[in-house]
Amino acid sequence: MALSTKPLSGMRQRLPGEFRVEKYVTDTLSLCSVQAGFEEYDGPVVEPFALFAAKSGGELAGKQSYCFTDRGGREVILRPEMTPSLARMVAAQGELQLPVRWYSMPLCYRYERPQRGRVREFLQYNLDILGSESLAAELEVILVLQGIMNLFRAPASIYRIGWSSRRFMADALARCGVDQSTRAAVFSAIDKRDKMKGEVWTELLADACASSTIADKVASLVSAGSLSDPWLMDLMQGSSTFDEIVKFNGLLEDVGVTSAVFSPGVVRGLDYYTGIVFELVDTGGENNRSLCGGGRYDDLVGLFGNKKISGVGFGLGVLTLTLFLETYSLIPDSVKKAAPAEVYIAVLSPDEIASAGSLAIFFRRDGIRVMMDVSGKKLGKQYSEAERYGISSVVTVGPDEVETGLYRMKTLSDGVVFTGSPEELSRRLR
RNA sequence: GUGGGUGUAGUUCAGUUGGUAGAGCCCCUGAUUGUGGUUCAGGUGGUCGCCGGUUCAAGCCCGGUCACCCACCCCA
Known part of the structure; x- marks a missing residue:
């Protein structure tokens, strides 16, 4: 029963x-x-x-x-x-x-x-x-x-x-x-x-x-x-x-x-x-x-x-x-709709999980609240997830980003994309 | 403890004099295989609170029971 x-x-x-x-x-x-x-x-x-x-x-x-x-x-x-x-x-x-x-x-x-x-x-x-x-x-x-x-x-x-x-x-x-x-x-x-x-x-x-x-x-x-x-x-x-x-x-x-x-x-x-x-x-x-x-x-x-x-x-x-x-x-x-984080880290594939984790650590050390994707869903779904939470920015981690060290961060409210190093992104978020 | 109301999909609800269970929203999939919202196409999901009775047949009628909500009592 x-x-x-x-x-x-x-x-x-x-x-x-x-x-x-x-x-x-x-x-x-x-x-x-x-x-x-x-x-x-x-x-x-x-x-x-x-x-x-x-x-x-x-x-x-x-x-x-x-x-x-x-x-x-x-x-x-x-x-x-x-x-x-x-x-x-x-x-x-x-x-x-x-x-x-x-x-x-x-x-x-x-x-x-x-x-x-x-x-x-x-x-x-x-x-x-x-x-x-x-x-x-x-x-x-x-x-x-x-x-x-x-x-x-x-x-x-x-x-x-x-x-x-x-x-x-x-x-x-x-x-x-x-x-x-x-x-x-x-x-x-x-x-x-x-x-x-x-x-x-x-x-x-x-x-x-x-x-x-x-x-x-x-x-x-x-x-x-x-x-x-x-x-x-x-x-x-x-x-x-x-x-x-x-x-x-x-x-x-x-x-x-x-x-x-x-x-x-x-x-x-x-x-x-x-x-x-x-x-x-x-x-x-x-x-x-x-x-x-x-x-x-x-x-x-x-x-x-x-x-x-x-x-x-x-x-x-x-x-x-x-x-x-x-x-x-x-x-x-602002209390009712408070977002649990400022940034969502979208992870393109399981190969990038560790890199995404490192990026999360980096942002968190700067006092930024970061949610890293754990759903493993397709990228579009990860964006939806961030949207549902009311999180304002999404950083995508894929093979290109891992190789170049440059990440693209999208602001969901206006769709504007900013590209830069973790330091630059962090500065922009604070 | 007393009185009233309501129980149907995750949620909000519809369901005709009794005739095999419905909608919106949400969720999932795709259009779009590295980018959310809008749109379109499709899909999952219900022991109709539970038990019994009446009936050829019950979500609907009857009896009981449980749960929740509201009010009283009392109090934050």
Whole structure:
């Protein structure tokens, strides 16, 4: 019985053309990180199940995970996200100079049904600062995020960075009369607002609040468009959590990050966020999921001992970002159609293979990317091969060339033929 | 886990009330035996997802099953 030609559902497999696009995206992300002084790290793909059970959130660690018992009887999991591993790595380093600014491009795994922008094995770019409690850390990571969008030439009109604060929302909800016991349900209801019709959502919210008067207040809170809203200022009088988001809003304005807007409806799913939270969404509606989610987590590093180290960072889906970029034609043609070489060496007959190889070595030493024919087909087919690859020049090696040391190089775009020694050809190619 | 859609050549798809399987593109060969693109002539390639049922006869009808896609849940 023949084996299936398909990979397991949702697992990555990249043909060169697809891989080139993904590489362009990840290279750009790395560049933005490095420009902001972030250093790359990596962690294990297989982790103890308990690492995620504690703080990641019920579904992520439970239903949506690849977990199994290994041969030593340990409950293990293929990491569904990176941040807990990062927290452990930082907690384990006794002499680490804080704060640290690290980034990573891990493969992560979630067992869910694949759909557009959601697969089971995916790259998730992560960028974090640990060991700083200053709002400057939040600002810095959002600046990197903004820098990423700028480098991809995404105009501000097609995306938005919505942000809020868990601390603030907990405080504000309490002031609205939401009981602590129903807070989680209310958060969950708030999170769903944009996905539902108005009346349905109102009903859901009233359900979660167990009171329509409280629900009305929560609805007003979530729809507050600005921090200077009189109703909001009245509600939050004397609140330090409100002061914090006003201060952060001021920082964003002063730096000129106009794509970041205060959005009380932003809650984020992961349980470990405690302070500022944010997400980046496509405003065009073509990709209705968030491309990126992040925030501050105060208690994650503390899980590994007595150290209290606060962190702030975000995860960004390479696949979701790529779909976003493709939707708006932001992947350059030069990436999509990149040729694998500058020159193709056509070999007339098996007698010239060694000479062609020597010529290839010569060009490669000069830093020129050279593809030597290995098909053994007729000369015309070799030219077609070069054409298919998008290679711009073809040098033919036959008995005449080997004897005289002069080679003919044809530029495929205009058909012009140049004849010369390897040195002359090389100079022309550079 | 829930709901909807689609499975026919490498690929994109057509296929009439059930009557022996089709097109474009791609690929291969030649015209052009040392030079690509355009053109022309020819050619390869399908257990119609799989299993069963109805029928003289099934790509088409019925039942089941699997796979993929989309949406929900959740999230990158």
